[in-house]
Amino acid sequence: MDTTIKRWGNSQGIIIPKTILAKMEIDDPDGQPVALKIDAKGRLIIEKKNRLSKLEKRFQGFDLQPYVKEHGHKSELDWGKDVGAEIS
Template identity: 25%
Template sequence: MKVNLKKWGNSHGIRIPEVVINEMNLNENQRFNLTVEEDAIALKVEENQKNLLRQMFKNYDTNQKSEEFDWGEPQGKEVE
């Protein structure tokens, strides 16, 4: 797949085609580690963001039962 390097403000950028975005399940604010390897540029998805949602909920007990909570009487215009 061929892409072009373009001027982007004071830097330069390469657009990643949509098929690659979808195939790798990337999002708009995805972070990468960039390395230069001889005559190649390598982008690797930053590990700590790869499964961020899974990490946040890794200890979540899906069998928890929710209980009703009494917040007290209305204090403002909640009920009219």
């Protein structure tokens, strides 16, 4: 399938047809992370990346070691024995 490069502000963009997005299993393309690569023959490769969950976004860039140094926790806290259907 062919498409063209178009000016988009100070950059250039490529319109990706809906049929290609469907083959890439991208249902909601707005904000979908992708990886761009150029292979040895100069071909552009677009790979779908997984979106981060809200929890993963909150902890993105979190480094446990500085937190431990600042707060003094050396390991997980012991909350006692399981009392229900907790996952252990």
